Amino acid sequence: MVQILAKRYNPKDIEKKWHEKWKKENLYRFNADSEKEIFSIDTPPPFTSGTLHMGHIYNHTWIDIVARYKRMRGYEVYFPQGFDCHGLPTELRVEREMNVKKEDRVLFINKCKEWTNIAIKRMKKQFEDIGYSADWSYTYKTMDDSYKKLIQETLIEFYKRGILYRGKHPVLWCPKCETALAKAEVGYIEREGNLYYIDLDSNGHKLTIATTRPEMMPACVAVFVHPEDKRYEKFVGRKAKLPIFNREVPILADENVDMKFGTGAVYLCTFGDEQDIEWQKKYRLPIIEIIDRKGNLTSEAGKYANLSIEDARRMIVEDLIEKGYVRKIKRIRHSVLSHTERSSCKTPIELLPLNQWFINVRDYIEDIIKTAKKMRWYPKYMLQRLIDWSNSMDWDWIISRQRVFGTPIPFWICECGNIISAEDFGLKLPVDPRGDIRTCPKCNGKAVGVKDVCDCWIDSSVTPLIISKWRVNDNFFKNTYPSSLRPQGYEIIRTWAFYTIYRCMILTGKKCFDELLINGMVAGPDGRKMSKSLGNVIEPEEPLKKYSADTIRQWAAGGSLGDDYPFSWEECDHSQRFLTKLWNISRFIEMHLKDFKEIKNNDKIEFRDIDLWIISKLQNLIENCTKNLDNYIFNVPLTDIRSFIWHDLADNYIEMVKHRLYKSEIYGEKSRYAVQYTLNYVLKTILLLLSPFTPHICDEIWNSIYDGYASISNWPEVKKGLMNKRIEKNGDLAIKVLSEIRRYKSENKIPLNNELRKVELIINTKLIREFKKFEEDIKATGRIKEMNIINSDNVDEFEIIISAM
Numbered sequence: 001m002v003q004i005l006a007k008r009y010n011p012k013d014i015e016k017k018w019h020e021k022w023k024k025e026n027l028y029r030f031n032a033d034s035e036k037e038i039f040s041i042d043t044p045p046p047f048t049s050g051t052l053h054m055g056h057i058y059n060h061t062w063i064d065i066v067a068r069y070k071r072m073r074g075y076e077v078y079f080p081q082g083f084d085c086h087g088l089p090t091e092l093r094v095e096r097e098m099n100v101k102k103e104d105r106v107l108f109i110n111k112c113k114e115w116t117n118i119a120i121k122r123m124k125k126q127f128e129d130i131g132y133s134a135d136w137s138y139t140y141k142t143m144d145d146s147y148k149k150l151i152q153e154t155l156i157e158f159y160k161r162g163i164l165y166r167g168k169h170p171v172l173w174c175p176k177c178e179t180a181l182a183k184a185e186v187g188y189i190e191r192e193g194n195l196y197y198i199d200l201d202s203n204g205h206k207l208t209i210a211t212t213r214p215e216m217m218p219a220c221v222a223v224f225v226h227p228e229d230k231r232y233e234k235f236v237g238r239k240a241k242l243p244i245f246n247r248e249v250p251i252l253a254d255e256n257v258d259m260k261f262g263t264g265a266v267y268l269c270t271f272g273d274e275q276d277i278e279w280q281k282k283y284r285l286p287i288i289e290i291i292d293r294k295g296n297l298t299s300e301a302g303k304y305a306n307l308s309i310e311d312a313r314r315m316i317v318e319d320l321i322e323k324g325y326v327r328k329i330k331r332i333r334h335s336v337l338s339h340t341e342r343s344s345c346k347t348p349i350e351l352l353p354l355n356q357w358f359i360n361v362r363d364y365i366e367d368i369i370k371t372a373k374k375m376r377w378y379p380k381y382m383l384q385r386l387i388d389w390s391n392s393m394d395w396d397w398i399i400s401r402q403r404v405f406g407t408p409i410p411f412w413i414c415e416c417g418n419i420i421s422a423e424d425f426g427l428k429l430p431v432d433p434r435g436d437i438r439t440c441p442k443c444n445g446k447a448v449g450v451k452d453v454c455d456c457w458i459d460s461s462v463t464p465l466i467i468s469k470w471r472v473n474d475n476f477f478k479n480t481y482p483s484s485l486r487p488q489g490y491e492i493i494r495t496w497a498f499y500t501i502y503r504c505m506i507l508t509g510k511k512c513f514d515e516l517l518i519n520g521m522v523a524g525p526d527g528r529k530m531s532k533s534l535g536n537v538i539e540p541e542e543p544l545k546k547y548s549a550d551t552i553r554q555w556a557a558g559g560s561l562g563d564d565y566p567f568s569w570e571e572c573d574h575s576q577r578f579l580t581k582l583w584n585i586s587r588f589i590e591m592h593l594k595d596f597k598e599i600k601n602n603d604k605i606e607f608r609d610i611d612l613w614i615i616s617k618l619q620n621l622i623e624n625c626t627k628n629l630d631n632y633i634f635n636v637p638l639t640d641i642r643s644f645i646w647h648d649l650a651d652n653y654i655e656m657v658k659h660r661l662y663k664s665e666i667y668g669e670k671s672r673y674a675v676q677y678t679l680n681y682v683l684k685t686i687l688l689l690l691s692p693f694t695p696h697i698c699d700e701i702w703n704s705i706y707d708g709y710a711s712i713s714n715w716p717e718v719k720k721g722l723m724n725k726r727i728e729k730n731g732d733l734a735i736k737v738l739s740e741i742r743r744y745k746s747e748n749k750i751p752l753n754n755e756l757r758k759v760e761l762i763i764n765t766k767l768i769r770e771f772k773k774f775e776e777d778i779k780a781t782g783r784i785k786e787m788n789i790i791n792s793d794n795v796d797e798f799e800i801i802i803s804a805m
């Protein structure tokens with residue numbers, strides 16, 4: 001007995017104390033030289049926004065439960081946590097908040113790093129606040145030189161193998177922010193607009209197209225109709241002349257034309273929308289670059305050159321109307337692709353064909369699928385999502401971004417077209433070729449360093465290689481690659497999972513994970529997607545302040561594999577009440593263990609059937625928890641443990657043994673010892689089972705009563721010999737009888753402690769012999785003065801007749 005548990009459960013003090021203690025004792029450090037089998041986790045590096053949101057708390061609590069469970073199961077758990085640093089939001093913040101201009105590149109990047117380091121500090125604290133047991137000495141940051149070195153090294157390797165190439169491709173471009181954007185940064189916004197019906201001429205026949213973007217006409221390269229559209233049958237294969245511009249374009253038929261939209265005839269401009277890109281590629285049509293990076297029309301627009309998109313639209317429409325080509329203008333509401341991730345922008349996105357760097361993905365689809373199938377996916381159906389996505393890939397991966405704060409692309413391009421890598425120049429990686437000019441080894445001309453940086457998925461899709469020290473420490477790599485587990489959300493299967501599987505496969509020839517654990521998204525308490533406009537965003541600090549880390553962790557454990565999961569205050573309430581209950585039960589047990597000394601040989605203990613009943617139930621609990629946690633199911637075991645503690649232990653067992661604890665002069669010292677032994681065993685076991693879920697309270701109770709730590713103790717083993725279905729059934733019956741007695745008392749407003757004069761129990765003949773083993777406990781617990789047990793063949797189980805006085 002080391003210390004006495006405080007009277008009140010005070011999570012604030014307890015959790016703070018344990019965070020410090022775990023850190024000071026370095027309890028969860030990874031020992032690379034350990035003899036134990038290694039379990040390595042490729043944790044998702046959050047983007048360094050400066051704060052974790054509830055989605056992170058959800059995902060990372062799962063990960064921490066896994067890490068803690070595996071540690072207790074005897075694995076040497078390798079649990080690093082990294083940070084994904086590069087991204088537009090940081091650039092915008094630095095521009096806005098620190099007032100540094102991008103043009104001053106070196107200073108700008110330094111400020112971005114400065115800001116990111118502050119952000120990481122804050123986020124690390126949030127991780128610690130939920131009891132996250134990562135080994136922080138293995139933390140990586142994607143902005144670190146060592147990280148960038150690996151990225152650049154692998155890009156050069158991809159280039160040498162012909163997988164990385166440079167080419168022209170339309171990218172999502174925000175003309176206001178003047179940058180290319182990832183798909184994740186754009187979204188559709190409903191806007192008011194006009195649909196213009198414009199007459200084209202085809203050999204003297206009128207062909208009317210409908211478009212929302214008449215200003216794109218100078219970039220028109222074809223007109224499309226549906227192959228089954230009878231109205232346009234005769235036009236297909238002919239040419240159409242564009243008004244004003246007097247240029248002819250082919251009329252083609254394609255099944256993707258919506259016959260019901262406008263007139264059923266549309267024009268294709270390079271590039272108005274994503275459909276245009278598909279058609280341009282499919283029909284090998286020319287590309288006309290009509291919009292520049294600032295959102296103005298180019299010289300291709302003739303007299304409309306240098307006008308903004310809006311001005312050009314107005315003027316072209318005016319000219320078309322004047323010449324009688326506009327048949328109708330219809331007011332519509334339509335979805336416009338916009339820069340949605342930046343709330344202050346919302347500018348419509350343009351698709352600009354620009355020189356970009358690509359990674360060939362399309363030729364490796366089959367290999368990617370084959371590799372993904374070698375991994376176990378939890379839940380299983382998520383593998384299909386990856387397969388479906390892979391099969392739908394019709395573009396290569398554009399990896400270049402026109403940004404400043406990112407991993408530079410390690411190449412120089414000469415006027416002669418020659419591409420020279422940092423390695424060809426004999427430079428040490430990482431390099432920043434931006435603004436650097438060298439001599440082309442081929443023509444002695446000017447080779448200019450590439451200005452673009454990498455897409456952030458290029459950074460994050462080698463995390464299994466980074467954490468396993470690939471090419472840095474061979475032995476470490478051998479022990480930690482492939483990662484045992486990749487936990488992540490389903491929304492990034494198409495990106496993070498897909499790219500990681502692909503790149504690691506190319507680089508190592510092997511799969512990068514054994515298993516994937518996929519979680520869903522966190523919704524607001526109202527079940528809808530959390531969003532500022534709906535006012536249903538919950539920040540992690542709110543429940544943390546109101547309750548505790550062990551509470552939030554229970555909420556997080558309540559979600560199920562792959563499914564979306566709402567935040568719930570009720571669940572937090574319930575979880576907090578459970579912790580208080582656990583605390584009070586532990587105090588009760590601690591009180592009764594003061595003079596308890598565990599003996600080795602438990603054959604000598606005089607157990608009653610009620611003791612064996614809870615011991616048997618406990619074995620089932622251990623077995624189910626183990627089985628579920630092995631399959632990354634958290635909600636079922638947590639519910640089972642809580643139900644066991646509330647009902648089996650608190651409501652039933654403890655109530656039914658109190659007389660043996662308090663009145664050893666009547667029931668015997670040996671009987672009291674059996675209860676002590678059972679309570680001690682049950683308490684230890686439930687603290688161990690709960691430890692991955694609620695580590696703070698478990699370590700506090702364990703450390704107070706037993707010394708040491710539950711969180712690094714061994715996971716309890718199922719003792720098959722202690723499982724006894726017969727005793728479980730009989731005990732359940734005894735509890736049923738007792739609850740009838742309790743119900744009687746409460747219905748008749750008799751205090752539970754009051755004595756009942758007489759209870760007559762009529763029991764089925766077959767049950768009576770076993771039932772007698774609980775007789776004394778029922779009598780004492782129910783405070784029954786006189787209890788008669790009568791056997792009968794006419795009752796199913798039992799009937800009960802109670803006389804109060």
Ligand SMILES: [Zn+2]
Nearest residue numbers: 174177339345
């Ligand atoms: Zn923008």
Ligand SMILES: [Zn+2]
Nearest residue numbers: 414416440443
């Ligand atoms: Zn050259």
